[in-house]
Amino acid sequence: MKLLLTSAGVKNPSIRQALVDLLGKPVEEADALCIPTAGYGHPMGSPAGAWRFITGRSTTPMCELGWRSMGVLELTALPSIGAERWLPWVQQADVLLANGGDALYLCHWMRRSGLAELLPSLHDKVWVGLSAGSMVMTPRIGPDFVEWTSPTGTDETLGLVDFSLFPHLDHPALPENSMADAERWAAALPNPAYAIDDETAVKVADGVVEIVSEGHWRLF
Template structure:
């Protein structure tokens, strides 16, 4: 699977160009499924937030980019309908657009639904993460980002990349997301990490990592 791990969606032309490069065709020719699940696990999540994400009326551009088709894949529903129904939906899509919210809640439902088991079979599929939708790919998220607590405890996520992410660096509405906060967070992780602002994304293809940015970011080495 090809990854575009963003802090706040497709916020600038550089990130958009990276997305088109990963798709190998235009957005207007590409079929998308959006995954709103993570939003329901976050304390500030709401039905209205999920609606704004799906309808492209949030401040984090994902669903409103002009896709050929757009559908909704709600992970909490998948265990009850059977893989023979939903797996073809995923296989037929070009891209998965994954909302922010709570990364551990998203991780839990990726495992419960078995979507995570399908991902290795989809080398050409594109995953576009937004905040928690990006963080879920890391080995862990760090205690600072633990909100919803999984049954197993801990802060471990999927580990499909070997680095962690600190999104929304220096966001004016998030005073706890300063570079000093990110440095303290990274010091306790034991894995490489990136702090990225909302104008930055990380592209990963076959383990090769490239930072795409019109803003600022920093890499931390354990």
């Protein structure tokens, strides 16, 4: 699966172009499914936040980019309806858009639903992550980002990439997300890690990692 791991959505022309490159066609010709699940697991999550994400009324552009079609894939519902029902929806989509929120909660429901097991076989699909929706693809999120307690009791996530992500670097509303905080966070991890601001994304295709940025970032 091709990945576009963002801090705050498709915030600038460079990130949008990276998305088009991964899709291999204009956004307007692509069919999308959005995944709001992560928002429900975070203490700051709310029904209003999920609605803003789905309807494209947030400050983190994802669903409002002009897709040919848009649907909602709620992972907590999938175990109750069976893969024979939802698998065709994923197969027919070009891109999955994963909301922010709690990465461990999202990871849990990706595994529980069967979506996590499916992802490596979706070679022609694109995953666009927003904050936690990006962090879920990494091997670990680090203790600083643990809010919801996973059944595993760890900070481990899916590990589809070999690096961790520190989003919202130097965000004015998040004083705990300074570069010094990111450096301390990265020092406690056994793998490489990127700190990225809201104008930056990590593009991963065919094992090649590329930073797409109109802001600032750092590799640890």
